[in-house]
Amino acid sequence: MKIITYIDNDTEKVGLVSNDGQRVFPIKTLGYAFESVNALIDGADDATWAKLKRLVNDPQQTGAIAFDQVKLTAPIPHPKRDVLALGLNYIDHVNEVAKYMDEDPAKRAEPIFFAKHVDRAVGEGEATPAHADFISSWDYEVELTVVLKKEINHFVKPEAVEDYILGYTIVNDMTARELRKHVESFFQKSLDGSTTMGPWIVTADELPFPPAKRIRLWVNDELRQESNTGNLVFSIAECLSTLSKGMTLRAGEILATGTPNGVGAGMVPENYLKAGDHIKSEIDGIGQLNINVKD
Structure with a gap:
């Protein structure tokens, strides 16, 4: 459903x-x-x-x-709280952005969590602003995204996490790369229109757990990203269990699980989005999310 x-x-x-x-x-x-x-x-x-x-x-x-x-x-145009997200959760993406890191992220033993502030999520067929008057490095990140159906807290064990999941959607985690100068991810990940989501939530009973599905993204019909959601460094179960040790996550909470390689920042030369571009994100078993970039 x-x-x-x-x-x-x-x-x-x-x-x-x-x-x-x-x-x-x-x-x-x-x-x-x-x-x-x-x-x-x-x-x-x-x-x-x-x-x-x-x-x-x-x-x-x-x-x-x-x-x-x-x-x-967007299936949830107004998330209850900030969207939770995982950074550097595909090893090939770790390798392509290592040049920006002050450490060797491949040796990291714990997941990287951050939050995206969302004024309103952008949905299927809608547009994200290029913010060209402000930035010149608007980037894309296709991500398998989890939606919870009930509250999770008090250290839920990894093997029990599946029971808390309502379903899955696609998030394109738009990112203003040059704003990494602020050190923390919050600003570069939270500009208006930076959370594109859709086209719907597929209920968890329609997919195996954990999902191991082909994930891809095109810009103007050029394939930029391709991997499999089974390649996560830190699994959905592991990450939600970790958060539950000290946080209460509410029903409807959203977790974006990270992106594979092929982002604009990883290309040589770097290749960012501009007004007029079309972005198609796809995960097998979920569907396609089509977003335009506007002035």
């Missing part, structure tokens, strides 16, 4: 997509009054999710909209 936020008369609404990808059910036609995906996650338990999946895939169920009539936006 796919969970979406779509735009109807300038209003964000929650919908569920059938397995065949042809029908979208507004959540209210299924008997639920949730006004946002965050509210749905907060209000649904395992029995609710099972019922929703059954209704969405019932060929007799009424109230659907044809998928091609729906305008998508």
Whole structure:
């Protein structure tokens, strides 16, 4: 099952997509009054999710909209808190950006966590600003991203983490490379439009755990990034378990798991985004996220 936020008369609404990808059910036609995906996650338990999946895939169920009539936006346009993210979590990406590091990151024994501030996430078919009046190094990073379905804390063991995962989406972690001069990742990762997300959340029952799927990104039809999400240095289970030792992560919390090599900063010469560029991110089993770069 796919969970979406779509735009109807300038209003964000929650919908569920059938397995065949042809029908979208507004959540209210299924008997639920949730006004946002965050509210749905907060209000649904395992029995609710099972019922929703059954209704969405019932060929007799009424109230659907044809998928091609729906305008998508980010599945969670307004995250509850900053998006959590992992840095340097594919070894090939570690190698390509080693020139910027003051240490040998390949020898790091612990995951690198940081947070992306999000004013509003950018969704399928929408645009991220180039910020050309401010920066000249707007970069892309395609990432498998996890969404939690319930609160996780008090040291959840790695083998239990799967039970806390609602599903997966794609995040393109836009990054202003020259702002690394501020040392911490927060500013370079948090400009407006830096969190592009979508096209939907695929529920965890649709993918194996942990997902080992081909991940790719194109800029203007040029393939720039290609790897497999099974190549993470630090696994989803390990990272969420580590965070749970001392943090409470809420239902709806979002974790972007890192990017493979091929980013603009790693190319020779460096090759950054500009207004007019089109970015297509893809993870097998999840889908494609198409984003444009605007002035």
